[in-house]
Amino acid sequence: MRIESLLTEAEISEEFAEALEARDLPEKFFYWSPMSVRAWQALSRDLAFESCLHSWNLLVHDSESIAREFNQAISVVSLGAGSGAKDLLLLKALEQAGKQVEYLPVDASMPLLERACAAAEEGEIEALGLKADISSPVHLVLISDTPEHPRLYLLCGNTLGGFDPLDELMQLASCMRSGDRLIVDAELADGSALPSRDHPVGRRFALAPLTAIGVGPDDGEVMFELREDDRHAGLEVVTRHFHVARDLRLRLPEREIPVQRGERINLNFNYTYSPEAFRWLLAERAGLHILREYPSPDGRYVTAVCARSR
Ligand SMILES: C[S@@+](CC[C@H](N)C(=O)[O-])C[C@H]1O[C@@H](n2cnc3c(N)ncnc32)[C@H](O)[C@@H]1O
Structure with a gap:
């Protein structure tokens, strides 16, 4: 190979x-780990x-x-x-x-x-x-x-x-x-972009990069939103973010990142178009x-x- x-x-x-x-x-981080790949495969069927x-x-x-x-x-x-x-x-x-x-x-x-x-x-x-x-x-x-x-x-x-x-x-x-x-x-x-993503399988996919570093369901919630991109008519984007419910210390191999309750971590997004x-x-x-x-x-x-x- x-x-x-x-x-x-x-x-x-x-x-x-x-x-x-x-x-x-x-x-790119939503396909990086084997856990993300599995979550993506489950979601792509939906x-x-x-x-x-x-x-x-x-x-x-x-x-x-x-x-x-x-x-x-x-x-x-x-x-x-x-x-x-x-x-x-x-x-x-x-x-x-x-x-x-x-x-x-x-x-x-x-x-x-x-x-x-x-x-x-x-x-x-x-x-x-x-x-x-x-x-x-x-x-x-x-x-x-x-x-x-x-x-x-x-x-x-x-x-x-x-x-x-x-x-x-x-x-x-x-x-x-x-x-x-x-x-x-x-x-x-066509109106289905949000419902086809905002469900348990979609939330697992969105959370997978954070799950891989120890973030669990009690640490916060994944929120979805559908927005218009006002740079041009007919551009819509589903955004996701993680709303942090309690103070966390995210542990990476060479550093620790403190995150406070109430903070928001932006996750990936998907455009759909007319x-x-x-x-x-x-x-x-x-x-x-x-x-x-x-x-x-x-x-x-x-x-x-x-x-x-x-
Ligand atoms: C939605 S999937 C589509 C995969 C495939 N083209 C298909 O039709 O099934 C997006 C792909 O883009 C890759 N990707 C995401 N961000 C990337 C980046 N910044 N650079 C290179 N690849 C990226 C992901 O790893 C994933 O394989």
């Missing part, structure tokens, strides 16, 4: 301590998973159209690849369409990155895993310089929704060259040309194929 690290475990540990000091935990898979399968069935956008060889760069299970369906379909495929799963989570590489190996697809932070503009540039062939970027499973979508898409688009393509998906705002807001993000904000869209039949999910337009 070949894995290159732009982000070491020591760096992630240090970032985790700094994030706790700042009371603000970004998305989320708009079926709708996401329907939309993805429609795209995979149309992989000939994607294959036609490339000459012989494609470097498939999956940003936030997770276990790589969905990627593998597309990789196989592209091979069947006659393309030579190189797979570069990118993830900050070592357990998930290893799974993505192992899945590719089992499928006899050449793979190079990149352990990196896809919210870092510097890492995005280094990632985009790695592949040998024109790139097909994947940003799927509502991965975009875990970041500021305005910044993330701009940074990614600026790394794309004219022959590259991006496949990105979105959970559409179809118009998602198109605005891609076309106006990131300067991408939307070539095709694959909406799930129930209208909860859409996957788009894009190219650079400027």
